[in-house]
Amino acid sequence: MASLIERTYHSTPAAYALPNGVLEHRRLETQHECLLKLMNGRIIHASLPPTITRALDIGCGTGPVAHSLATARPTTTVYGLDLSPVPPLRTQPPNLEFIQGDFKELVRPDGTSSDQLPDPRLAPASFDLVFSRLLIFGITEWQRYIDAVAALLAPGGHAELHDACHPDPLPDLQPDTAADPTRYNPPWTRALNAAMRAKAMDPACGANIATYMRRAGLIDVHARRYAWPHDVWEGLPAEAEMLGRYTEEVRAEFYGRVIRRLGAELEEVGELESGNEGGKRVWFWLWVVVGRKPGGMGG
Numbered sequence: 001m002a003s004l005i006e007r008t009y010h011s012t013p014a015a016y017a018l019p020n021g022v023l024e025h026r027r028l029e030t031q032h033e034c035l036l037k038l039m040n041g042r043i044i045h046a047s048l049p050p051t052i053t054r055a056l057d058i059g060c061g062t063g064p065v066a067h068s069l070a071t072a073r074p075t076t077t078v079y080g081l082d083l084s085p086v087p088p089l090r091t092q093p094p095n096l097e098f099i100q101g102d103f104k105e106l107v108r109p110d111g112t113s114s115d116q117l118p119d120p121r122l123a124p125a126s127f128d129l130v131f132s133r134l135l136i137f138g139i140t141e142w143q144r145y146i147d148a149v150a151a152l153l154a155p156g157g158h159a160e161l162h163d164a165c166h167p168d169p170l171p172d173l174q175p176d177t178a179a180d181p182t183r184y185n186p187p188w189t190r191a192l193n194a195a196m197r198a199k200a201m202d203p204a205c206g207a208n209i210a211t212y213m214r215r216a217g218l219i220d221v222h223a224r225r226y227a228w229p230h231d232v233w234e235g236l237p238a239e240a241e242m243l244g245r246y247t248e249e250v251r252a253e254f255y256g257r258v259i260r261r262l263g264a265e266l267e268e269v270g271e272l273e274s275g276n277e278g279g280k281r282v283w284f285w286l287w288v289v290v291g292r293k294p295g296g297m298g299g
């Protein structure tokens with residue numbers, strides 16, 4: 001199979017481990033289409049009021065979520081923030097702006113005066129919605145990240161975070177999986193998770209987001225999870241099939257490169273090729289967690 005993932009990366013001190021070129025843009029766009037299907041055409045799960053003033057997508061990638069928010073809500077100013085430039089894949093509506101930079105540098109705690117803000121568009125307590133998706137290979141301090149997200153929210157504003165929980169091969173290290181005899185965690189997930197932990201990343205971040213949100217003072221926190229299949233099998237829900245096929249296609253290349261990029265060795269690269277042999281099913285959870293800042297109309 002031709003290489004799907006090229007080798008251009010951001011040139012900042014940020015921890016983010018994935019590339020940022022044309023092939024990665026194509027991968028992210030395909031992945032977005034698959035996730036849209038998985039979620040039955042509705043990415044945003046928060047019950048937002050009919051009108052909101054400002055929304056932010058942190059780590060927006062190619063910008064599909066920011067773009068659809070801006071298109072669906074023409075009176076909302078939507079910002080997409082990313083380390084790397086957002087490619088011009090779509091016609092940009094006038095209420096959508098992209099900001100290039102590291103959220104760690106740009107987002108300041110509540111109480112920062114406006115003349116100390118690196119970018120006044122990212123003022124504390126100014127957003128009705130802060131969204132992020134799949135920052136698992138970019139965040140090293142999840143509680144700090146979610147504290148920063150909470151600080152960006154206006155009273156009553158919603159945070160909605162979608163992120164993964166990659167299970168460990170050892171059941172006692174899995175925070176969120178009930179025993180399932182058909183589920184198989186391939187040994188390479190051990191290499192991936194060890195490499196992530198060595199870089200202070202959390203392979204189970206998705207399962208921990210709700211706790212971090214509550215600690216950050218958000219209320220009405222609720223979570224649901226979607227199974228992200230590594231390939232397809234009989235009985236897989238129709239809405240997950242496209243994602244399973246896509247993941248099967250990119251899995252070996254993607255995880256092989258991530259593991260190496262995180263500085264680890266893979267003993268058995270061939271292992272990455274194997275799927276649900278012998279009826280074993282490989283999937284991980286994608287968590288969708290919504291929380292609200294106290295105050296505003298919702299009290």
Ligand SMILES: C[S@@+](CC[C@H](N)C(=O)[O-])C[C@H]1O[C@@H](n2cnc3c(N)ncnc32)[C@H](O)[C@@H]1O
Binds near residue numbers: 084
């Ligand atoms: C896996 S991609 C997901 C993109 C998009 N959220 C999606 O789901 O299609 C993660 C994105 O987060 C961005 N990112 C990672 N660390 C970041 C940081 N510290 N500040 C801003 N953006 C960051 C990356 O550049 C990348 O575009």
